[in-house]
Amino acid sequence: MSSTPTIGLPCMLMRGGTSKGAYFLAGDLPADPRERDQLLLRVMGTPDPRQIDGLGGAHPLASKVAVVSRSAAPDADIDYLFLQVGVEAPTVSDRQNCGNLLAGVGPFAVERGLVPAGDAQTRVRIQMVNSDGLATATFPTPGGVVDYSGETAISGVPGTAAPVVLDFADTEGAACGSLLPTGNVRDEIDGIAVTCIDNGMPVVVVAARDLGVSGYETPAELAADAVLRERVQSLRLAAGKLMGLGDVTDAPVPKTTLVAPPREGGAISTRTFIPLRPHDSIGVLGAVTVATAVLLEGAVGHDLARLPAPGAAMGIEHPTGRLDVGIDLDTATTPPRVRRSSLVRTARKLFDGTVFPRTY
Numbered sequence: 001m002s003s004t005p006t007i008g009l010p011c012m013l014m015r016g017g018t019s020k021g022a023y024f025l026a027g028d029l030p031a032d033p034r035e036r037d038q039l040l041l042r043v044m045g046t047p048d049p050r051q052i053d054g055l056g057g058a059h060p061l062a063s064k065v066a067v068v069s070r071s072a073a074p075d076a077d078i079d080y081l082f083l084q085v086g087v088e089a090p091t092v093s094d095r096q097n098c099g100n101l102l103a104g105v106g107p108f109a110v111e112r113g114l115v116p117a118g119d120a121q122t123r124v125r126i127q128m129v130n131s132d133g134l135a136t137a138t139f140p141t142p143g144g145v146v147d148y149s150g151e152t153a154i155s156g157v158p159g160t161a162a163p164v165v166l167d168f169a170d171t172e173g174a175a176c177g178s179l180l181p182t183g184n185v186r187d188e189i190d191g192i193a194v195t196c197i198d199n200g201m202p203v204v205v206v207a208a209r210d211l212g213v214s215g216y217e218t219p220a221e222l223a224a225d226a227v228l229r230e231r232v233q234s235l236r237l238a239a240g241k242l243m244g245l246g247d248v249t250d251a252p253v254p255k256t257t258l259v260a261p262p263r264e265g266g267a268i269s270t271r272t273f274i275p276l277r278p279h280d281s282i283g284v285l286g287a288v289t290v291a292t293a294v295l296l297e298g299a300v301g302h303d304l305a306r307l308p309a310p311g312a313a314m315g316i317e318h319p320t321g322r323l324d325v326g327i328d329l330d331t332a333t334t335p336p337r338v339r340r341s342s343l344v345r346t347a348r349k350l351f352d353g354t355v356f357p358r359t360y
Helices: 033-044 099-111 220-221 226-242 284-295
Strands: 009-016 021-027 062-068 078-085 121-128 133-140 163-169 187-191 192-198 202-207 255-261 268-273 314-318 321-328 337-355
Touching: 009 033, 009 099, 021 099, 021 163, 021 321, 033 062, 033 284, 078 099, 078 321, 099 121, 099 163, 099 255, 099 337, 133 226, 163 268, 163 314, 187 226, 192 226, 192 284, 202 226, 202 284, 220 226, 220 268, 255 284, 268 284, 284 321
Parallel strands: 021 062, 078 121, 202 255, 268 314
Antiparallel strands: 009 021, 009 337, 062 078, 121 133, 133 163, 163 337, 187 192, 192 202, 255 268, 314 321, 321 337
């Protein structure tokens, strides 16, 4: 009995920051977005809560795709399209960036020959296609080869690896068109004070105490709280409309971040939902956006934060540690203007070869 052979695709599996995803050259995927997305669902093993028949890791943080190509933009070397692939639902969304997978994009571009490697380190300018923002990744390439080993540790990842320094520009209003898409530093939804903000990631910031929790719960404890989940969803749906995102029922954004006073020496403690599943840490651009919010006088979380000295990095505490973020914010303008954001991540190549998508 014969069967049609499965055609394999070149693929690199990488850990980027605290996420894991499949990295592809754009030319290795169908040009038509619908065909591409259907193929990626089969590659990742979606829909299936275990993603047992694909590369997906049965969690949104491990069901991600990076699509990379040379850029035609004069200020960028490569284009990076991020796609969030559903786990249980057959969805593929391009409505957000992923700053964690971004950490692997520069090394991937060098590995695939899109960008020449420097003798000691390489600097890659990356156009984030989802938002038209620009990021610059700098990472070690001794002898012209990407070196993933190093002594940099990041919360949520065991061991150490080489540092990937990420600098961001033009991230404010990435999805919503402005840093404060409602026009206000603080709004009220369902009687709850919120700050709706977008500095690379649309986020609804709310004080944990206003939702009846401490803000120090574990992700498992938050996931078990059905009442909290309903309140988060209600806030998110209303905020989506206020932020100009429309009906976000099936969308991964906006994220909702609960904030509380810091307990581990950082600036603020956070618990984030993506969009309703509690995050084990916090996304890169989510952290950048929350850090921006708490710097704004009158924003939710500003009164809870322990702000560092001007110019110092802000420690964004999360369930598995903290993420230090640098924000250069001009508050003299109305609305405030973000000059620059930066942070350090790590990445590691896990597998490079051929993936065979399921045929059914």
